Amino acid sequence: DQQVKQNSPSLSVQEGRISILNCDYTNSMFDYFLWYKKYPAEGPTFLISISSIKDKNEDGRFTVFLNKSAKHLSLHIVPSQPGDSAVYFCAASAYRSGNTGKLIFGQGTTLQVKP
């Protein structure tokens, strides 16, 4: 039962353009969402998060949008840079329902930014 899904295994964009990575979830108890970036042979690096009480959170070139009715979130990277090339994981957690804070991860999307 995949509660968090990233349906696009890969994405390729040109440097300077916008990258949009998508994530869908099925568990309505999720109330906190995070995006992580991962390079090969390294651990995931935290990028940005959003609480379910918000619909947008911005940090520099990274913006996360949350659409609770559609159970969908997206990560926008503008402008994209070659150094952004990595695997991006969406993760979710359900704090309000007494969950212990464990993260449920999607399968990941490999982003390639071409110079």
Added chain:
Amino acid sequence: NAGVMQNPRHLVRRRGQEARLRCSPMKGHSHVYWYRQLPEEGLKFMVYLQKENIIDESGMPKERFSAEFPKEGPSILRIQQVVRGDSAAYFCASSKQGASGHNEQFFGPGTRLTVL
């Protein structure tokens, strides 16, 4: 300010041997989570520990796997009698607040276990 540290980075074991993976959380963090990533998959939660306590082990296989986080020293994930299916990357993450509030988990570099 050192990040989450894991060792060893690579571990090779033969079937039937034991594997011990260590994790030192970030300074000031007392909550530790272990995740496993199988090839071509996302990370899967295994266990959540605070100092001297296992809080949530719902993701741990019922047999051969155990975890601890003693009062002194690193957290240990122990796999007894390893099998080839245990080959994976094992990541440790730490956080400040655990389940008491929204918090980011910071990950270590992982231990890549290969079972021959």
